[in-house]
Amino acid sequence: MADELRITRQYVDALTFDPGYALITRQYVEVLQSSSLFIEVVTDTLSLIQTEVDAGPRPASANNSVSFTHSEIDAGPRPASVNSIISFIDTEIDRGPRPDSAHHSLGITDSYTIHQSTINLSVTNTLIFAHHGGRVYNISANNTLVFIPMGARITTANNVLTFVELISAGKSEDIENTIVLIQTVITQSTLNKLVVDSLLLTHSGTYQLEGSSCIQHNYTPFVGFSTDIETTPPDVVAPTLSAAIMTLTYPYVSPTTTLVLRNPQFSNKDTLNFNRVNRQTRGGTLIVYANSIWPKIQTLQVEVRWLKPTQLENYLTFLGLSLGKEIGLLDHENRQWRGIITKPDTPVSNPENKDLTISFEFEGELV
Amino acid sequence: MIILQAPWPKVETTTILRSPQFNDVQAKQNTVDIKRAMDGAKTTYVKTTNSRYKLTYQFLVSRMKALELRAFVYSYYSSKIKLINHKNEIWIVNFISNPFAFETIGSAKGAPGNEDVTITLELEGFLISAPSPPNC
Numbered sequence: 093m094a095d096e097l098r099i100t101r102q103y104v105d106a107l108t109f110d111p112g113y114a115l116i117t118r119q120y121v122e123v124l125q126s127s128s129l130f131i132e133v134v135t136d137t138l139s140l141i142q143t144e145v146d147a148g149p150r151p152a153s154a155n156n157s158v159s160f161t162h163s164e165i166d167a168g169p170r171p172a173s174v175n176s177i178i179s180f181i182d183t184e185i186d187r188g189p190r191p192d193s194a195h196h197s198l199g200i201t202d203s204y205t206i207h208q209s210t211i212n213l214s215v216t217n218t219l220i221f222a223h224h225g226g227r228v229y230n231i232s233a234n235n236t237l238v239f240i241p242m243g244a245r246i247t248t249a250n251n252v253l254t255f256v257e258l259i260s261a262g263k264s265e266d267i268e269n270t271i272v273l274i275q276t277v278i279t280q281s282t283l284n285k286l287v288v289d290s291l292l293l294t295h296s297g298t299y300q301l302e303g304s305s306c307i308q309h310n311y312t313p314f315v316g317f318s319t320d321i322e323t324t325p326p327d328v329v330a331p332t333l334s335a336a337i338m339t340l341t342y343p344y345v346s347p348t349t350t351l352v353l354r355n356p357q358f359s360n361k362d363t364l365n366f367n368r369v370n371r372q373t374r375g376g377t378l379i380v381y382a383n384s385i386w387p388k389i390q391t392l393q394v395e396v397r398w399l400k401p402t403q404l405e406n407y408l409t410f411l412g413l414s415l416g417k418e419i420g421l422l423d424h425e426n427r428q429w430r431g432i433i434t435k436p437d438t439p440v441s442n443p444e445n446k447d448l449t450i451s452f453e454f455e456g457e458l459v
Numbered sequence: 460m461i462i463l464q465a466p467w468p469k470v471e472t473t474t475i476l477r478s479p480q481f482n483d484v485q486a487k488q489n490t491v492d493i494k495r496a497m498d499g500a501k502t503t504y505v506k507t508t509n510s511r512y513k514l515t516y517q518f519l520v521s522r523m524k525a526l527e528l529r530a531f532v533y534s535y536y537s538s539k540i541k542l543i544n545h546k547n548e549i550w551i552v553n554f555i556s557n558p559f560a561f562e563t564i565g566s567a568k569g570a571p572g573n574e575d576v577t578i579t580l581e582l583e584g585f586l587i588s589a590p591s592p593p594n595c
């Protein structure tokens with residue numbers, strides 16, 4: 093660019109009058125010089141080395157925050173170069189004023205050895221590569237990131253890459269994004285944790301019919317419903333009773349001996365005997381407990397009078413045969429029982445002439 | 460009328476009986492043990508039962524009702540029972556009688572089962588509600 097001159101002051105002598113000539117005797121000239129080229133190189137190099145000797149259980153936080161801010165007020169045509177280089181392990185090969193390839197390897201390795209199992213550890217590596225070029229030709233720009241999360245236990249391993257390529261001017265042959273993700277998790281243990289929320293809701297209901305006196309005499313249990321399976325409600329169907337003559341059979345299965353007796357006298361007893369635990373706490377509360385598998389003993393006590401001598405003989409013979417063995421008993425209500433005679437030594441009495449009386453106790457269960 | 464409901468509190472079954480015979484019993488279960496020293500000094504040991512009562516009812520029922528009560532006892536002999544007695548009192552009780560002897564005492568023509576049966580029940584528990592006494 094050529095320089096320009098600007099006359100700032102002149103001294104002139106007039107030689108003649110109208111028309112005439114003037115003679116410039118002195119002149120002040122300023123040279124307006126064009127701006128020069130400034131080639132400046134601004135280099136910031138920052139190396140951070142943290143060496144921590146941890147005598148405590150664990151450092152709470154270790155942060156490296158590096159901020160580069162380049163603020164350049166350039167009055168010239170262009171800056172030659174503005175570079176910021178952060179090198180952890182950085183190798184740069186520059187072959188000329190316009191390099192064909194620039195290779196930067198930046199490796200961040202977080203390695204933790206944790207000897208405690210209950211720790212929540214968050215490891216985050218964030219890299220941002222930004223290439224901004226004004227006029228770049230024949231340049232290959234490659235960004236390679238390798239994330240290697242290694243740890244004894246990684247609950248969630250996330251690798252997030254975001255490539256943003258902005259070319260505001262110039263040429264670009266190809267835009268290639270190559271992502272290689274290799275995740276390797278070595279499982280050292282599998283924890284199966286069972287989470288159970290038990291909320292037991294039960295319901296039950298019962299009812300009763302009123303207005304009839306029959307419900308105080310008939311077999312009318314009012315059985316509702318319940319989700320409690322600990323107890324079994326009574327059968328709502330009344331047992332069928334009919335007239336029969338008490339008959340003993342032996343053995344119970346495939347009986348070979350049958351003894352027909354008379355029906356028992358009144359005051360016969362149908363007895364239930366349970367095994368229960370009754371305990372009183374120190375505070376006076378009564379605790380009654382019974383396991384459902386504990387035996388429930390049902391006993392019949394009968395007395396039969398007015399037997400014939402042959403019936404008595406047969407009865408004694410029957411006792412000898414079935415002593416301690418299971419027999420069948422058809423009671424006077426036509427219900428079939430199976431069980432054993434528990435008191436065979438009950439004496440046969442003869443209170444009146446030809447009035448032969450026997451009594452026995454039978455323990456068994458309804459068939 | 461006696462109403463038995465079991466198992467309390469999740470009642471499922473209701474059995475209705477006639478009112479019990481006379482000579483029904485309601486007795487506290489507190490006990491006092493008296494020890495006397497050689498000089499005549501008396502020491503008493505009291506065992507309270509937390510306001511628990513023992514009820515003794517004797518029922519005369521028909522044979523069919525006895526079978527119903529037998530089935531009720533067979534199912535709930537260790538459960539808590541809600542009892543509404545002939546005085547309209549509400550009790551929470553347990554069966555404590557053992558054994559349960561259903562004795563046929565005679566014939567009853569026309570009654571279900573044609574027989575009369577007696578059964579004595581011993582129950583122990585708490586009174587939770589009673590009707591207000593008359594004003595007169």
